[in-house]
Amino acid sequence: MRAAVMHSPGSPLVIEERPRPRTGSGLMVEVLACGVCHTDLDLLGSELTRTPHVLGHEVVVAGPDGEPCLVYGSWGCRRCLHCRSGDEAMCPDVVIVGVHADGGYAEALVVPDESYLYPIGDLDPAEAAPLADAGATSYRAVRRAMPATRAVVIGVGGLGQFAIQWLRLVADCSVTAVDTAPDKLHRALELGADEACPPTAEMEPAPVVLDFVCTTESLQLARSLVERQGRIVLVGGGGGTIAVGMEAIPYETWVTNSIMGSRSDVTTVLEHAQRGNVDCHVEELPLDDADTALGRLREGGVTGRLVLKP
Ligand SMILES: [Zn+2]
Numbered sequence: 001m002r003a004a005v006m007h008s009p010g011s012p013l014v015i016e017e018r019p020r021p022r023t024g025s026g027l028m029v030e031v032l033a034c035g036v037c038h039t040d041l042d043l044l045g046s047e048l049t050r051t052p053h054v055l056g057h058e059v060v061v062a063g064p065d066g067e068p069c070l071v072y073g074s075w076g077c078r079r080c081l082h083c084r085s086g087d088e089a090m091c092p093d094v095v096i097v098g099v100h101a102d103g104g105y106a107e108a109l110v111v112p113d114e115s116y117l118y119p120i121g122d123l124d125p126a127e128a129a130p131l132a133d134a135g136a137t138s139y140r141a142v143r144r145a146m147p148a149t150r151a152v153v154i155g156v157g158g159l160g161q162f163a164i165q166w167l168r169l170v171a172d173c174s175v176t177a178v179d180t181a182p183d184k185l186h187r188a189l190e191l192g193a194d195e196a197c198p199p200t201a202e203m204e205p206a207p208v209v210l211d212f213v214c215t216t217e218s219l220q221l222a223r224s225l226v227e228r229q230g231r232i233v234l235v236g237g238g239g240g241t242i243a244v245g246m247e248a249i250p251y252e253t254w255v256t257n258s259i260m261g262s263r264s265d266v267t268t269v270l271e272h273a274q275r276g277n278v279d280c281h282v283e284e285l286p287l288d289d290a291d292t293a294l295g296r297l298r299e300g301g302v303t304g305r306l307v308l309k310p
């Protein structure tokens with residue numbers, strides 16, 4: 001089978017023929033579509049990933065009956081409290097597809113079993129793929145930040161675009177979107193944001209600030225925009241930090257980070273997508289263009305989600 005393989009940190013992906021993955025204790029499935037996420041860029045540049053490695057954690061596959069299914073990509077121990085409550089993303093021993101195990105930048109992959117496959121019904125596989133992470137991770141962040149009547153979303157990339165929609169759809173929350181790119185600010189308004197502005201603009205503080213960038217600069221902005229007793233939710237992979245201390249954050253502010261969705265988050269985002277409530281704007285590219293896709297994401301000129309198709 002063909003796969004886009006990462007051989008060493010920072011070097012371009014290599015399209016190559018590989019043996020089909022061994023089924024072993026899992027289930028081998030054909031990949032129909034795989035989203036390209038900013039996390040893939042971070043992984044590509046990191047020393048942590050085992051190599052050779054196949055990226056891709058937003059995957060739609062053909063299930064055993066050929067039915068298109070979204071892969072729930074957090075594979076836990078299935079014994080701990082988190083796993084038993086359906087929140088395998090929180091398992092201390094979690095294996096994430098495309099991060100710890102080979103992912104969807106390939107024609108096939110192995111999932112632990114059928115319980116990790118969520119049928120997508122009539123949804124287009126390419127449009128559904130980003131729901132696995134961009135959709136469900138942002139949904140989890142919004143769910144944990146609510147209730148609130150107003151929120152600031154920093155970063156209108158893949159996750160931020162979904163977050164704006166969840167805030168309007170699920171929480172009926174008014175949204176201020178912040179980004180440096182004018183086309184993303186335009187996109188934020190299309191998706192229902194009440195206002196959209198660059199980080200340098202004068203903004204009203206809000207009870208909730210969701211940071212999908214998480215550089216030191218964006219975190220400083222988040223801290224300056226959150227109200228007393230508000231919530232700052234960190235989701236982005238920017239690697240920045242801010243000090244937390246008695247006088248360092250507004251009084252009684254909660255600061256939390258947030259990761260991939262639970263099984264029920266994935267079910268909920270799929271239901272919304274199937275009802276036509278969600279705008280999943282994607283651009284399809286052939287698997288062979290995986291490296292080009294990552295390059296475009298790195299340059300920042302992508303407004304919708306890039307999705308690879310084998
Ligand atoms: Zn991701």
Ligand SMILES: [Zn+2]
Pocket residue numbers: 076077078079080081082083084088091092093
């Ligand atoms: Zn577990």
